[in-house]
Amino acid sequence: MLEFLKKITKWLVERIFTPVASVIKKTAVGKPVLKLPSPNPPDEGPESKQSEDHPCxxxxxxxxxxxxxxxxxxxxxxxxxxxxxxxxxxxxxxxxxxxxxxxxxxxxxxxxxxxxxxxxxxxxxxxxxxxxxxxxxxxxxxxxxxxxxxxxxxxxxxxxxxxxxxxxxxxxxxxxxxxxxxxxxxxxxxxxxxxxxxxxxxxxxxxxxxxxxxxxxxxxxxxMPGTRIEEIEKFFGEIDKKLKVMLPQILEKQGQRDDPIPLEGPFPPQLQMWLNRSLLQLIGFDFKRGGLYETGHNPVEGGTPDDTRLVIKNVDAANFMESMKSALHEGGHGLYIQGLPRDVWRYQPVGQDMGAAVQESQALLVEMILGRTKEYYQYLAPRVEGLFQKFGDEAMSPENLYALKTRVVPTSDRKKADEVTYFFHINLRTKLERALINGELAVKDLPEAWNAELKANLNIEPDNNCHGCLQDVHWFVGKFGYFPSYTLGHMMAAQLFDQMKRDMQDLPERLREGDFVSIRKWLNRNVHKKGRLMRRDELLNEVTGSPLSTAPLLNHLESRYLLRA
Ligand SMILES: [Zn+2]
Structure with missing residues (x-):
């Protein structure tokens, strides 16, 4: 029995106490033997600065x-x-x-x-x-x-x-x-x-x-950090004044042309989603770090650079152009999010985007500016004609698709608005949400105020509140102060587009051939990878040589909608 106890004690000393004592000793002299998780795990990037030592x-x-x-x-x-x-x-x-x-x-x-x-x-x-x-x-x-x-x-x-x-x-x-x-x-x-x-x-x-x-x-x-309401008032005043002159001229000129041929469905939803995903892949959206999904809710942008799941509203089988528009819009946001400097600054404030106006500039540049060029439809038309088996259908010609997408038709629905009248929808919402928050307008009076504004600006009345003051999800999710970013974003998109054309003289050919990757690279170099290093106007000064202004957007709308042949 004694012998057995001795054996047990020897075994315990050799196998348990000594190793543990040596671990404690080594740890005490600063040589940890237990591997603790590194504060900068390799999956967060070898060049990560967020946990790199700093003298402070x-x-x-x-x-x-x-x-x-x-x-x-x-x-x-x-x-x-x-x-x-x-x-x-x-x-x-x-x-x-x-x-x-x-x-x-x-x-x-x-x-x-x-x-x-x-x-x-x-x-x-x-x-x-x-x-x-x-x-x-x-x-x-x-x-x-x-x-x-x-x-x-x-x-x-x-x-x-x-x-x-x-x-x-x-x-x-x-x-x-x-x-x-x-x-x-x-x-x-x-x-x-x-x-x-x-x-x-x-x-x-x-x-x-x-x-x-x-x-x-x-x-x-x-x-929009740094943006003042006075600045928004000034920009919106300039656009309002110019567009009120331009809109009747555009409508008159449009009236002299034949109406485009309406699309005739059905366009199977599965094929639409295949098209939308393929287009996102073409512009360089990384599906290893994201995806495109449908929802019954109203979608909102979001996600992180490592997990950018884009969400669009359930597709409409009667019109593939609607879901494509949403996919391009969310795709523009997605490219921006994925292009942020994640390997280096993943969760740090400086690694985030530059705010809502810059976010919307990236979405609207893809959706409204590039996604409504003649060249884009020259690329797209033969492909969708085949995909949806509409061989020889005149509605699917590049000229007709372009005419459909650039047709100016005042509507009460912001999401269906054309590129010209879109501003009036944003102006109306900015004005009303400002009055609601500052206590100058009661919610009970909102429908009347909304309908009066719509009538004054676009001469239309919504059929009901769902097509009027209830249509957007923004106020329901508490996004008061977000709406002006769509117009500031549109302005910024037009300004960046001008510079992109100067930097890439062959941009029209690239679009016609479906070379969208060089566009993404340009955006990544000039916008995405800068994270939140600077403010909006510093960025614009650096890339385009001037701060945000209304001129590029107004010139763009004039040349696309008024001066075109
Ligand atoms: Zn957006």
Whole structure:
């Protein structure tokens, strides 16, 4: 028995105690034997700067904190995509809880005293050791501060409530669009606007710079950092004035030509999605990091550079051009998201996009500007003629497809609007949402105000509120301050297109031959890979030599719609 105990003790000492003691010893002298996960795992890119050592310890801590905030945001994006496409109905309530909880946690991690102390100390380090800070790190710290200031005075509970209401709103909007129930829509919008006002007021309190701004201005900042309402007013005033002269001239000139031949379906939905995916592949969308899906909801842009799942509304079998338009639009967003500097700055503020106006510029450049050129239809026509088995159908000729897509027809539906009258839809929404948020317009008076504006600008009246003030999902998901980004984006797209034509003299031939990859490369070099290194106008100055202006868009509309043969 004694012998046995001795053997056991020897075995324990040799096999267990000694190795453990040596592990502890080695660890104590700084040689860890247990391999801990690296803070910069290889799947996040070998050149990653987000966890690379920096001489400023405060900035290092900030980078790690923002990395984790970014990870949480990526999880929310994934849950959001799932909500739109695959989530079973029964998971609705628990999903709302999950998403709003994560928003709250993200907000708590961002808006707290530790972050502000780290930012202050990092600024001091930047002043005393300027050589340690390259332009990317400087911009990253700047954007961290912008994010902090933007959120610091908003109660986490409000953010949780906003997230929940946004996802509920998506569902309520879908139902209201089916039932045309104005009362249900009104009740929800009143609740949402009330919450948005409280959030906006907290944002105004964030610092002295914003103490006197209106509620609407403080909401604008979330989507377009640095953009002022006065600047929007000036741009919109110029466009409004010019288009009010140009539109009757365009309609008159159009009236002298034969009407294009309408498309005759059916265009099987499966084939449409095949076409849409193929077009995205042609422009260089990476399907290894994303995909294109349909939804019964109204889609919204989003996703991350590693998981860019684009979502479009269920296709209409009668008209393949509608789903193609949405796919090109979302594809423009998708190329931008996938082209952000993810290997280096994945979750850092400087690695994100430059805001809603630049986002929309990328979507509208692909959808409205390139996707409505004669050359694009010369490429597309013979292919869709074959795909949909419409051999010899005159409606499928390049000239007819181009004429259909560039036909100017005032409509009450923003999503079906042509490139010229699109502005009036955005102008109307900007005006009304500003009045709603600033408390100058009550929701109960919205239908009347909406219909009066539409009548004054486009001389049409919607049949009902679903085709009028309830049609967009934006207000239902709380996106007040987003609409102006469509027009600023359209302006920016036209300005970038001018430069692209100067840089690529053979652009028309490239489009005709379906060489869209060189276009994506140009966009990536000039826009996408810059992340949030600079602001919109700095980017435009660098790429085109001038800040944002209305002239390129107005010239583009004039030459495409008025001067063309
Ligand atoms: Zn968009």
């Amino acid at each position: 310890p405060f900035y290092m801590k900030l980078k790690l904190r923002f990395r984790d905030i970014g990870r949480m945001n990526a999880i929310i994006e994934t849950l959001g995509r799932d909500f739109l496409t695959a989530m079973p109905e029964g998971a609705y309530k628990s999903r709302l809880g999950q998403i709003s909880f994560l928003y709250r946690r993200m907000h708590e991690d961002l808006a707290n005293h530790e972050v502000v102390e780290l930012i202050e100390n990092a600024h001091k380090h930047q002043e005393s050791h300027p050589d340690d800070w390259d332009e990317w790190n400087r911009a990253n710290l700047r954007e961290m501060e912008v994010m902090y200031r933007h959120h610091c005075r908003v109660d986490p509970e409000l953010m949780e409530k906003r997230a929940r209401l946004a996802y509920e709103g998506r569902r309520i909007h879908r139902d209201v669009m089916m039932t045309n129930n104005w009362e249900e829509g009104r009740e929800f919008l009143e609740q949402m606007i009330g919450l948005q006002r409280v959030i906006a007021e907290s944002k105004c309190l964030a610092d002295n710079d914003h103490a006197t701004e209106t509620a609407y201005q403080s909401l604008l900042r979330e989507y």
